[in-house]
Amino acid sequence: MAGIITLIAAGALLVVWSSVSTSDSTTEFSFHKEPHGTWYIDLPDYPGPKGDLAMVAGADDMLDYLAKGKTRVEVEMSEQPFAGALELVRVKLGEPGGGAFYKPTNHQIESVWLCDVTLYALGKFPEKIYFKAVG
Template sequence: MPLLMGAALLVGWARTAFEPIQFAFYKEPHGTWYIDLPDYPGPKGNLAMVAGADDMLDFLAKGKNRVVVAMSEQPFTGALALNRVKVGEPGGGAYYKPENHAIQSVWLCDVTLFALGKFPEHIYFRAVE
């Protein structure tokens, strides 16, 4: 999941599958995490991180209200892993299982398709800020 930069990321993810890209996430005072995608054409509510993604961001942010996360389809130093378990129907997002982590499931909504262009089989990630 700044784990950001809208349309530029679509090209970036495809071009840099071996190099991590970065997205920023922020937590609002009421406790909801959002991905920072200023070019996203839909409503802000679609950018909310829920169903395990919020728990993962709490873990990565270590008590802060903002975190920048590097992501790649390939393993990289210090990265945790998410393995795709199931892709839902159109509009249904995809479910991922964190590898070696207490969080049991992470659901990523279809905004992932805007940010990454697909639901990768594996997503490797770590906090960088």
């Protein structure tokens, strides 16, 4: 299934966010855009097919916004607000295999869908995700 986070939303060097994320911590994920235009989260240890790591359904639009024309972007994320962060609020959980829908509260993008790879990357579908580009 194609997707994650997004972000959002959206990547990358973390296997389970909840095991290292505290109220004061943030985690960075890397994303890259291939020449054909598809964004992917960089999760080198992910056990499934590459297609699962594709960013679609609004997550790609958020990455385009964050990357400002570049083909690679590092995104800092947390379940707690932090300086300069945008906010995603979970509005609907899908069935197993159905991901979750998020609403950006301080951005014009209408909706961001995060697939079940989010569970691999973050350990759950957080109620809120705060994020910003850092590289």
